[in-house]
Amino acid sequence: MTGDGTVGKALDVLDQVASYGRPVRFATLLADSAYPKATLYRLLQTLTNQNMLEYDAEHQTYAPGMRLVRLAHRAWTQSSLAPIARAHLDRLSAEVQHTVHLAQLDNAQVLYVDKRNAAQPVEMFSDAGKVGPAYCTGVGKAMLAFLPTADREKALAQQSFHRFTEQTYTTTAALAAELDAIRDRGYAFDREEHEPGIICIAQPILTENARVLGALSVTGSTQKITLEELERLAPQLARTAAAIAADAQDWRFPDMKLQRTGT
Amino acid sequence: MTGDGTVGKALDVLDQVASYGRPVRFATLLADSAYPKATLYRLLQTLTNQNMLEYDAEHQTYAPGMRLVRLAHRAWTQSSLAPIARAHLDRLSAEVQHTVHLAQLDNAQVLYVDKRNAAQPVEMFSDAGKVGPAYCTGVGKAMLAFLPTADREKALAQQSFHRFTEQTYTTTAALAAELDAIRDRGYAFDREEHEPGIICIAQPILTENARVLGALSVTGSTQKITLEELERLAPQLARTAAAIAADAQDWRFPDMKLQRTGT
DNA sequence: AAAGTGGTTCCAATATTTGGAACATAGTTT
DNA sequence: AAACTATGTTCCAAATATTGGAACCACTTT
Missing domain, CATH: 3.30.450.40 (GAF domain)
Structure with missing residues (x-):
């Protein structure tokens, strides 16, 4: 459905995280995910250290990251x-x-x-x-x-x-x-x-x-x-x-x- | 520097496109890019059909896409x-x-x-x-x-x-x-x-x-x-x-x- | 102390990405 | 009109990154 290799999958995951209205734990994501544990795990890591997601170590939750806000500002301004x-x-x-x-x-x-x-x-x-x-x-x-x-x-x-x-x-x-x-x-x-x-x-x-x-x-x-x-x-x-x-x-x-x- | 495999590179390119304050052509991006022609080309395509970028066929230009705005809304709201x-x-x-x-x-x-x-x-x-x-x-x-x-x-x-x-x-x-x-x-x-x-x-x-x-x-x-x-x-x-x-x-x-x- | 839960790491098999070079398509110049 | 040029697009074998089952670790619960 989504295609586009790894990037597509990563963006999929990003969408998924964003779709819960609040921070989510790994297990929740895994349960709803089409991807196997290890794969999902690595995608989340990648997105996190790209600042597309934010990881709250205390609660072990993922939430959409601030880099998105920065990017969106650009998107909004110019397109x-x-x-x-x-x-x-x-x-x-x-x-x-x-x-x-x-x-x-x-x-x-x-x-x-x-x-x-x-x-x-x-x-x-x-x-x-x-x-x-x-x-x-x-x-x-x-x-x-x-x-x-x-x-x-x-x-x-x-x-x-x-x-x-x-x-x-x-x-x-x-x-x-x-x-x-x-x-x-x-x-x-x-x-x-x-x-x-x-x-x-x-x-x-x-x-x-x-x-x-x-x-x-x-x-x-x-x-x-x-x-x-x-x-x-x-x-x-x-x-x-x-x-x-x-x-x-x-x-x-x-x-x-x-x-x-x-x- | 950026790392994180393909996803990292794709996000790199996304940032690059966003960094010009206006739609950019392929050649411009290529000149400033660390990636070879074919690679950059494919990354742009991927991002485009993921709606992270928008491609204006008439002017042959890329600009940050509306999917970012949607995602950022989520980011802003919850994190x-x-x-x-x-x-x-x-x-x-x-x-x-x-x-x-x-x-x-x-x-x-x-x-x-x-x-x-x-x-x-x-x-x-x-x-x-x-x-x-x-x-x-x-x-x-x-x-x-x-x-x-x-x-x-x-x-x-x-x-x-x-x-x-x-x-x-x-x-x-x-x-x-x-x-x-x-x-x-x-x-x-x-x-x-x-x-x-x-x-x-x-x-x-x-x-x-x-x-x-x-x-x-x-x-x-x-x-x-x-x-x-x-x-x-x-x-x-x-x-x-x-x-x-x-x-x-x-x-x-x-x-x-x-x-x-x-x- | 044993069983369970949730998260992280390994590693060989596999599928994707890579990028140099050839190709296509305008648009220009001689 | 033919040669040239600037851009953008496609190919394909080699190199590389991704994959995911299973093992592992750190806690918590029974």
Whole structure:
């Protein structure tokens, strides 16, 4: 499934460790692992002295390491839309006075890369890095809808279709129809499909040649806002998305001739 | 130097890619790399299809991938002090009305894991994940000072001693003396050692058995505050640090018997 | 003191990685 | 249009790292 030799296995293990929400012991990992004792042991050691994991000698537990945070900072800074979109999100959130999300696709899942909370100040990492389902969130559907057919098929096949609420689309067919509608309309809604009482409008962020960069959304609770009111924000969302896409375009130049090495 | 077989090399390459502040081409990487063409090529491929790197086919460039952001979220949530310290930082920053930093040691460097900016709302990832020198920042020195002798020696050996300002300590000996003073006093100052006009007071966060968990600091510009005024905040800093340490203590339990697998 | 649990180390068989060199594919120059 | 050049990609036998069953060690429990 994972492949890619030792490196793939090591990253597998890394994911596994990260997946428990707290430090884990060797035995726990072993029980859940596909790898034999000695192999797992060595992988953990390698990752630990690479600082990808942290080992707590006292409790004999492994936890994801700080090197990841350092690396992710770089990833976030240069390959996420977040730094480019920041100013635009600030403005949008100030204008609409609702929670704004910025997301990208990662492996057929939604990865939130930034957030503005109208009420309280931002919550840092607590949200950047979070993942969510693609088939039942506004941003997820907005992105899926504009994917090239082949990619969309692939992504659809990877959805797990858990019925979170009454409204959740739980079949590929139903979702596909919804995606077509979104494609026509230009933006997506989340009609309490993921969480009861939570609705949103989401807009894809597309390049000139229609490649999906990400999506942004405005979220509200049904007690405070209606779908119709959200829909009225569509032009503002579209404008913001376009502005972000334009900025991204300028940003994405390669380095080209720069490096030099002696004979 | 790096060791750890293929995995080590792959992570090396990952670091390398991250270290350029923007997408890089194969040739650039090759020129700077210790690995031969074919090897580097395969490592990049592996990392790419593991989503640790992202490859832009159009520009033929590599950039750190989104999987890192996902992993780092986990790392930040469970092995950094940040989630535990959040409430305490909020309070402290509200009280002192100055910028507050929370940092941990990563590989003899300072890794900032959270920040409160008195003036404007938080800046997300833009600061969490940032690294800085240990020998010339308040938090860095506060942590170094309370490290067990062996660890401290090792960390000192890894410092690079760039003279950022007139005040920067540039020798191991000078720094060692400063660290002793800090140890006696209980907290550290940054007397414009890293950036002219910027001063701070920093307090280590220690466990019951004096293990260094991290450090926190209050920073100000010389135009707005003096060292003496900062020093008056010491008790508040100490209280906050103690509270964080106490919370961390409770948090850090291992999982213990929980997992089960059928025979 | 014997049995059990959880973690660490060994080592020969095996599968992977290695890297020099050849190959492919634009893009440029003569 | 042919020769040249700069990049990126693929090959393959030799060198090397990974593998995992089993033995071992250090504690804790019965």
